[in-house]
Amino acid sequence: MPEDSFYSYRSIKVGFGHFNLPPVLIGTIFYQGQSIVDRNNSQIFNKEKAKKRIHSQTELAEKYKFPNLIEISADNPNAMVKYLEFFLENFEPPLVLGGTFEARLSGIEYLIENGVRPEEIIYNTISNLKNKKELDLIRKYKIQSVVILILGSNNMTSTQRFKYITERKQPGDFSLLEGVKNLGVERIWIDGGVIDLESLTHILETQQLISTSLKLPVGTAPNLFLFKFSSPRLNKKFHTRYRRASIMFIASWFSNFIFYGAIEDAKECFASAYQTFAFKNKLKAHNIKLFDKY
Numbered sequence: 001m002p003e004d005s006f007y008s009y010r011s012i013k014v015g016f017g018h019f020n021l022p023p024v025l026i027g028t029i030f031y032q033g034q035s036i037v038d039r040n041n042s043q044i045f046n047k048e049k050a051k052k053r054i055h056s057q058t059e060l061a062e063k064y065k066f067p068n069l070i071e072i073s074a075d076n077p078n079a080m081v082k083y084l085e086f087f088l089e090n091f092e093p094p095l096v097l098g099g100t101f102e103a104r105l106s107g108i109e110y111l112i113e114n115g116v117r118p119e120e121i122i123y124n125t126i127s128n129l130k131n132k133k134e135l136d137l138i139r140k141y142k143i144q145s146v147v148i149l150i151l152g153s154n155n156m157t158s159t160q161r162f163k164y165i166t167e168r169k170q171p172g173d174f175s176l177l178e179g180v181k182n183l184g185v186e187r188i189w190i191d192g193g194v195i196d197l198e199s200l201t202h203i204l205e206t207q208q209l210i211s212t213s214l215k216l217p218v219g220t221a222p223n224l225f226l227f228k229f230s231s232p233r234l235n236k237k238f239h240t241r242y243r244r245a246s247i248m249f250i251a252s253w254f255s256n257f258i259f260y261g262a263i264e265d266a267k268e269c270f271a272s273a274y275q276t277f278a279f280k281n282k283l284k285a286h287n288i289k290l291f292d293k294y
Contacts, residue, residue: 007145007187007217009094009120012067014189015256017215022277023255024219025270026096027057027263028071030083034262042079051090057266064274071096071124071259077106084110093120096147101134108141118142124259125149125191129170129179138183145187146180150206154195158205161192165210177214189257192220200225200247204254211256219257222247223265241268248272253280253291 006013006021015021029050030037036053038044054070061068072087072095074080080103087095093116097107104123111121122145129135138146150164165176172179180188190210192203200222207218223244244261245268251258252273260269283290 005215009069009122009145012069012094014067014217016217017211019211019254019256021256022066023252023273024067024069024257025057025061025266025273026069026071026257026259027053027266027269028073028098028259028261029053029263030079030099031073031262032075042075043082045082045086047086050086053263053266054091057263057270060266060270064270066270066274066277069094069096069122070263071098072107074099074103074107076100077102079103080107081110084114088114088116093117094122095120096122096124098124101131105133105137108137108143112141119144121145122147122189126180127151127176129172129174129176135179135183138180138185142184144185145189146183146185147189147191148176148180149191150193150203152193152195152199154199156199156202158202158209161202161206162209165190166214187217189217189219190214191259192218194220194222194224196225200251204250207254211254217256219255219259220251221259221261222251223261223269241265244268245272249276252276 005017006015012024013021014024030045036046036049057068072083074083080099084107097104108121112118118141121143123138123143125147126134127149148165150161152161152164168175170176170179174182177188192206194200194203203220210216210218244265248260248269249272253276
């Protein structure tokens with residue numbers, strides 16, 4: 001697969017069929033429990049701090065020359081509209097739309113009504129074809145980019161994960177991939193669905209398999225499980241920070257995109273991904289096959 005195989009979102013390139021381009025790093029803002037969001041009313045949030053955190057990610061992306069996206073998350077439709085009002089007043093799409101289904105539904109309607117083109121929205125996520133309202137939403141608004149999330153147990157093998165998207169087990173005797181394509185979606189991203197460290201091992205193997213055979217962008221959220229391992233004997237903040245940086249290294253090696261988590265964690269995630277990519281290029285330059293053919 002040539003190095004120039006990628007989906008383009010303005011200046012952002014999401015590679016597929018190879019791991020030659022740096023992964024797109026995606027930070028999530030307005031997630032449930034974030035300190036800038038009022039605990040009693042999620043429609044209320046600190047706009048200045050939100051701007052500062054998004055600007056911080058953008059500055060890191062420019063510093064390290066890495067592509068980046070913001071995921072807007074919300075737990076209800078009214079909050080989603082408030083977040084998107086703020087985003088469009090201060091920033092430009094593309095963007096990733098996350099949160100609950102009801103919030104995403106409201107978000108897509110608001111974005112389209114306010115002139116955002118469907119090709120600038122990345123819908124996160126779909127895991128099956130059972131929600132007719134969700135399928136109708138994607139079809140009606142001609143959403144072109146959808147993230148498929150593979151749901152499974154921690155020991156679900158790479159072969160099983162591959163079958164999750166390719167076997168014809170969905171309503172209508174479609175595979176999940178076929179069903180999403182039939183909605184008119186032209187750009188499908190595959191998220192392996194991290195649960196713990198064991199699941200990440202299978203997911204990274206799955207990503208190589210999908211990248212090679214299906215030529216689709218692959219990625220995951222490698223930091224999701226870190227909170228399980230915080231030690232009361234250590235400084236939780238820094239203990240988790242160092243572990244996050246280390247797991248970002250290997251995830252960056254085999255990913256076209258990474259949901260690195262809370263936007264507050266951008267600093268160590270960008271630095272770690274940058275060092276991974278720089279190291280990878282050094283190996284290539286010297287023709288050293290340290291891990292595998294990738």
